[in-house]
Amino acid sequence: MKSIPARIAAFHANGSDRYGLVTDEGIIDLTPEFRTRFPSLKEVIEAGALEELIKAAEGRSAAYREEDVDYLIPIDKPEKLICIGVNFPDRNAEYKDGQAAPSKPSMFIRFPRSFTGHEGNLVRPPESPQLDYEGEVTIVIGKGGRRIAEADAYDHIAALTLCNEGTIRDWVRHAKFNVTQGKNWDSSGAIGPWLVPFRSADQLDDIELTTRVNGEMRQQDRTSRMMFSFRYIIAYVSTFCTLVPGDVIVCGTPTGAGARFDPPVWLKPGDVIEVEAEGIGLLRNGVEDEQC
Incomplete structure (x- = not known):
């Protein structure tokens, strides 16, 4: 069975645009840790930092259920x-x-x-x-x-x-x-x-x-x-x-x-x-x- 690939989404929740890692349990919000360096996923891409985000999500719990956010274009x-x-x-x-x-x-x-x-x-x-x-x-x-x-x-x-x-x-x-x-x-x-x-x-x-x-x-x-x-x-x-x-x-x-x-x-x-x-x-x- 193929493993599920990492999924990094942009979304809107609690009045602001955010991004994080999508898991089966929900979305791990990485915005608080990375917002200063990377205001959006475009800056993450520019810095070549997708893998850094994935690693930062290890061991963390989901902050949002998918049904409680509005997905944005990435x-x-x-x-x-x-x-x-x-x-x-x-x-x-x-x-x-x-x-x-x-x-x-x-x-x-x-x-x-x-x-x-x-x-x-x-x-x-x-x-x-x-x-x-x-x-x-x-x-x-x-x-x-x-x-x-x-x-x-x-x-x-x-x-x-x-x-x-x-x-x-x-x-x-x-x-x-x-x-x-x-x-x-x-x-x-x-x-x-x-x-x-x-x-x-x-x-x-x-x-x-x-x-x-x-x-x-x-x-x-x-x-x-x-x-x-x-x-x-x-x-x-x-x-x-x-x-x-x-x-x-x-x-x-x-x-x-x-x-x-x-x-x-x-x-x-x-x-x-x-x-x-x-x-x-x-x-x-x-x-x-x-x-x-």
Whole structure:
């Protein structure tokens, strides 16, 4: 049986943002000891101090039950939050445009405010009912660099998490060359539930990624089938920009999003979406309408 990986979460409790180690008994609050040095998990990543936090939690009792906290996105102010599009073979076929699989990855930028944390609700805006889901494995950069070689790419990953890269589908088609408008509605997606420190290639190279809506399997694939590997993504992105600690890269979703059903099936209030990946965890979110 595989051991449970260390899980380091950002959360809100007792009127302040905090972070700590998630255990089966609850959350060990490490904020009082480390807040001066590390105001948030971004500074922990920058200092390469995830293992220090894990060690500090040894022998301590949980201060909070999970149900008594509000989970936050793990890195709330990354310098860059980059998303990779069309990264599974069947996803390219979904577009039904007759084009061959791309030779280079598509990508776009999202703003942190467009995400909520684990157990938070995705928000459907009044401007469109076409809120959709996309389950994705997400990497957090720990060591910065420029023109990183693929062979060295894993040395630059600090941690793993998950993303439901929620999308307002009709708004991604408002312009010819970008999808920014449909990808950045406030709280339209989610990141979490926590950070799992990255220690070896088997945490990424061939793990199952699934998305369920109301218990129904909608997406299921393995990362070994990605058209652009994690190593390639890091090397490619770092060619045109300098990666820095705390940067977040969302690495692509399998086939099965709601837009690809006939007719399309959009998310609605009351739905529950679960994104799960082996060795990382399960990101769960509901849906609500925006209160204007």
